[in-house]
Amino acid sequence: MKTDILLTGASGFLGKVIYEVLSSQHLITTVGRGPAVANGGHLTADFSKELITGLPDVDCVIHCAGKAHSVPKTEEEKESFFQVNYRGTVNLCQSLQQEGKVPRSFIFISTVAVYGKEEGVLISEDDPLDGTSPYAKSKIMAEEYLQEWAAVNNVKLGILRLPLIAGPTPPGNLQAMINGIRTGRYLSIGKADARKSMVWAYDVAMVIPAVAQRGGIYNLTDSRHPSFRELEYKIAEGLGRKAPLTIPLPLAKLLALAGDVMGDRFPINTDKLKKITATLTFDDARAKSSLNWRPSPVAEKIRFVV
Template sequence: MTLNGKVMVTGGAGYIGSHAVLALLDAGYQVVVVDNLVTGFDWAVDERAAFVNIAVEDPGVRDVIRAHDVKAIMHFAGSVVVPESVSDPLKYYRNNTAATRSLIESAVAEGVPHFIFSSTAATYGTPERVPIAEGDPKAPINPYGMSKLMTEFMLRDVSAAHPMNHCCLRYFNVAGADPEGRSGQSTVGATHLIKIAVEAATGKRDGVGVFGTDFETRDGTGVRDYIHVSDLAEAHVAALKLLVDRPGESHVLNCGYGRGFSVLEVLDAVDRVTNLTIERKLQGRRPGDPAELVADNSAILKTIDWTPKRDDLEGIVRDALAWERKLAERQG
């Protein structure tokens, strides 16, 4: 089956959203981006897409859905910094949970049949086992993870009550940049490890903080499953096709490669790619950080037509570094 209408991408001027826009356009979909540019950049929106500067909770989103004949929503807009969610939880429940409730209400009112949600491995909290499967207990240890889990519950209940199916994609650690150099992580003050490391490699930082060296991991530092942002974007396109082809089904799927790297292993990879030695600044643990998050990705590999193409840590670093250098040129 085909989608007879446009895909609305919220947060499409941001990091992951802009890559999803590229993947959708490259696959032949028509796209309208909704973004209020609080953290996004209008120049990050591909010129093939329509763009509307509006917040997702604005009632005017209904007019956008109607005017652009939106038949699917990919929802990326929201706040994503775990330590900030601990210090300012109400911001996260407003931006991630309450705003998304308004967006879902607009989608239901306008009869949008398909909804794809940007969720997170933070919904699992401190996992009982690794790798983590979708059916494992959800016990978030920070407001960021809880705000996302609450949205998953909303979508479950809405899909039971209305003619809408959904797919919640639980991201593990997203990194890298478009291999063609069309987009990348551009947010000032980003907290992604690889982003911070390549900033250090290009002289924007004087080192990289290592938060926690006493975790029960192979070298004492936190272990994460890093997924290339372009692979993740292509997973969204495949998930959309699944929702269109099987309108009565909804899904929750982990997005990761099924293997993890420690903070020190990632920094070693950056050293190898750059032929530099990034200074490591050893510090205490941050609140809300579990020791290890690695995906059991067997479900997504079985459920959607998606095969990772960029499962290489040094390749992820190279793409991130190339974007960082391009961004430095852009900024002057």
């Protein structure tokens, strides 16, 4: 019996949403180091270190597993990005090929970090991949490997380059922002008018069948690219809290300089401040024209799940 989907990373934030959305219409087998997803077949394996045996026949592989949301401080920590994001992808593909279970389509969850931009407006899929962080470079290497592998094995490849992903209990900086506003420990900076691309996790999950049919490389965003001020107000509204206090940008710059000296003990530094105050958005026009991408506005959605 052919299984519809093989899903990696099902225990992660986005993986859980993908499983939740697609399992109602597809038979899904998960694979990874984490525990089995309820009511789903599961293979326990660490494909960042080894090949996998016992893989089922599948129509589509969704490769959502990966390492993110951390800043490496040692060479070993840097290398772990390549081991998980690149070597894990290679081992997964080689396992499928070795077992004679090459799928019809393969969806790879990538990141807009591959562009290596700290600011910019409506960056498209045709922009160069200039990312230099271990995270970005490991994803670039995985993308390049997959494009070669898919061409050789006649697999329809879809690559989804995602910005900040929002949804219930999101990871990383967005959850830190929510927690800060909830506890009254969040300070807005200046006009807070920098815009950032974001995407609603459930929208990503729902567009995957279309990507599996068509293939291609796509930026996915909510098309609205909310400002920090808009997000702050909507999150505060959802939490039933007052809008956060605002500090002037010159004061924030002084605090950031102090953070440069004090290190991780301080909540802000010059690099973090630059990211907060710089607009960085990505163009999802290709997804709209090719996939009928009609995303939800994150700022409106987020206030109902905080």
